[in-house]
Amino acid sequence: MANDGRNVAVVLGASMTGLMASAALQRAGWRAVVIERDELELEGAPTARRGVGQGRHNHNLTALATSTLARLFPGVLDELRGEGATVCDVGRDGRWYVGGLRLARVEVGQPQVLVSRPLLDRVLLRRLGASGGVELRDATDVCGLVEDRGQITGVRVIGRREGKEEVIDANLVVDASGRGSRTPRWLEELGFEAPAEDRVDVSVKYTTRAFRWRPTDLDGDRFVYSSGLAPSWPKGAVVFAVDGERWMILQFAYGDAPPSDLDGFRRFAASLAAPEVAQIAERCEPIGDAATYSFPRSVRRRYDRARMPGGLVVVGDALQSTNPSWGLGITSAAMHVDVLERRLANATRPSDGFHRAALRASEPVWGPVRDRDRSFDSVPGDPSWPFQVLNRLVGGTFAAATTRPDLAKLVLEVITYARSPAGLLRPDRVARSLWTQLDAPRLADPRDAVEVS
Ligand SMILES: Cc1cc2nc3c(=O)[nH]c(=O)nc-3n(C[C@H](O)[C@H](O)[C@H](O)COP(=O)(O)OP(=O)(O)OC[C@H]3O[C@@H](n4cnc5c(N)ncnc54)[C@H](O)[C@@H]3O)c2cc1C
Structure with a gap:
């Protein structure tokens, strides 16, 4: 506990998940100490850093991810715009080719944020640095967990500048250290078990x-x-x-x-x-x-099924990391942070049952990404039967969305997680979808169907 009586959380990693989790902790009245291995530059031109190798690649933000960011960092979209990012409409201001077919242009009323990862991280970092309640410690490696009678009570860290090892006490440890998270190994060292993995x-x-x-x-x-x-x-x-x-x-x-x-x-x-x-x-x-x-590979770590100590939650890519081609990593991280935020508000022990709730929350990313990937010849395994049935029922709606703006809006809202896919299953839409598929020519090569303009 901090000198001022507040609960303390140590957050491992200052990338998107760590930054969102820290904002959630701060909003819940906790003190967050964020430990990041890289040096964090808050001035000068933002550049990709070593710990976030994917920072040199495009990052799509779904409607769900964008609304979580806007809630955790009020005014952030204006700030990003002010720094040169584009915030435009997800249906009106760009072109979508889904399964090789171009969707009709339509104003959806949802923001599409176009920003480089280094700038996005920089803006969020600055906001956290400026807000009391969050301490950023960069150039510092987390090298282990500290446990006492089944409870994680802190982390061991080594500062890269001084080479000094120390223990930071915490009421809660939040692992947001990404795909390479060493929590599975640290748990084994403490006599717990590493989680099984879905891959x-x-x-x-x-x-x-x-x-x-x-x-x-x-x-x-x-x-x-x-x-x-x-x-x-x-x-x-x-x-x-x-x-x-x-x-x-x-x-x-x-x-x-x-x-x-x-x-x-x-x-x-x-x-x-x-x-x-x-x-x-x-x-x-x-x-x-x-x-x-x-x-x-996509990896989901089943902490929900492992024997776990209290006081530890694993979020973001460290918990579930899906094929980035679908652009949903930050979306599932936002889902995990949303669960954390609700637990901070309502539970005395936020880590109890956390992983079951978090993995359930991000199943709408994991399941469809796994099934879509398994639809490709090069990926082992078959898509689940519910996915195959769903695909059959809604495939025609996607095709019809090439000419019907109302359906294009619906499709875009679903694929950006602004609304659930249930809207696609309205009986009249399913009937029309099945009829459209009967009517449509088979596409041997998606390029045959592309309207070039
Ligand atoms: C090519 C590519 C494209 C992508 N495109 C998209 C996209 O379009 N949309 C989308 O939503 N997602 C995308 N993703 C996924 C997205 O980048 C991640 O989901 C997102 O960054 C959240 O990851 P994270 O914060 O959980 O972990 P990471 O981004 O991996 O960050 C982990 C942080 O922890 C630090 N760290 C690690 N270990 C330690 C330690 N022991 N001590 C101290 N610090 C440590 C690292 O330095 C790093 O800063 C893409 C990924 C890739 C690879």
Whole structure:
């Protein structure tokens, strides 16, 4: 407990999950000590840091993730805009190719935030640093947990600058240290068990390049999602106009990596469902080198089934890390933080039953991502039967959304987690969907169906 009588939480990691969790703790009246291995720069041009290797790649924020950020950091969207990020409409201001088909343009009324990860992290970090109640300790490694009679009572840390080891006491330890979290090993060292893991081997590779943005590009549109994905055609791209007057083009493929040299990158772009990706890669001035990332598998750690000490919660990628091609990591982290926030408000021991509740909350990310991935020939395993039935029932609605703005709005609200998929299952929509599928030509190659404009 802090000198002022407040509960103390130690948060491991100052990336998106750690920052959101710290804001939640602060709002609940806790004192949060955030431990981050990297040095955190709060001035100068924001750059990707070592501990967040994915920071050089595009980051989609769903409606759910955006609303959690806006709740935890009031006014953050204006602040991001002021720093050069784009906040626009998710349906009106960009182009969506879903399964190779372009959705009708429609104003959805949900913000689409286009921002580089380094800038996003920087703005949140500054906000936390300025708010009393959160202490940021950078260049510091967490190297173990401290336990007393079945209760985690703190962490052991080593400062990189002084090389000094110390123990930080805490009423709660929040592990937000990402996919590489060492909590499973630390638990074993303390005589508990490492959690079992659910895994989906996807082997997805990413290559991202930046290009100079001009206001006239794409007639003023600010983003393109291209998931021209058929079972035998597993690749796509996400194109964002971000801060620094840059287009960032992230290309991904299951199996072989999209080329990183400029010519190869452009050739890959030309093979995608959305012709806009190649247009930008060809016509805009390239900036800097390519960044690459290799993602072997989605992993969900079953802390809900493990014998756990009290006083410890694991959140974000450290708990569940899904294939980034679907752009939902921050969304599931937001779901975990939302559970934490509710427990801080209502429970005397927030860690009790936490992982069951958190994994249940993020199942709407894990289940569909696992099943969509398993629909590809290159990913082992079959999609679940409920997913296959659902796909059959709503597939025609996605096709009809190419010409019907009302359905495009519904589809976008569902895929950005602004509303549940239940809206797609209204009997009249299912009937129309099934009829549309009977009527539609089979698509051998998604590019056949693309309307080029
Ligand atoms: C290529 C790629 C693209 C992605 N695109 C999207 C997207 O479009 N949308 C989306 O929502 N998500 C996306 N993601 C996922 C997203 O990046 C993560 O879900 C998000 O960053 C949350 O992760 P995290 O904060 O839990 O962990 P991380 O981002 O991995 O951060 C962990 C932090 O903990 C620190 N740390 C680790 N160990 C220690 C230790 N022992 N001591 C001290 N500090 C430590 C690290 O330095 C780091 O700062 C993408 C991921 C990749 C790889």
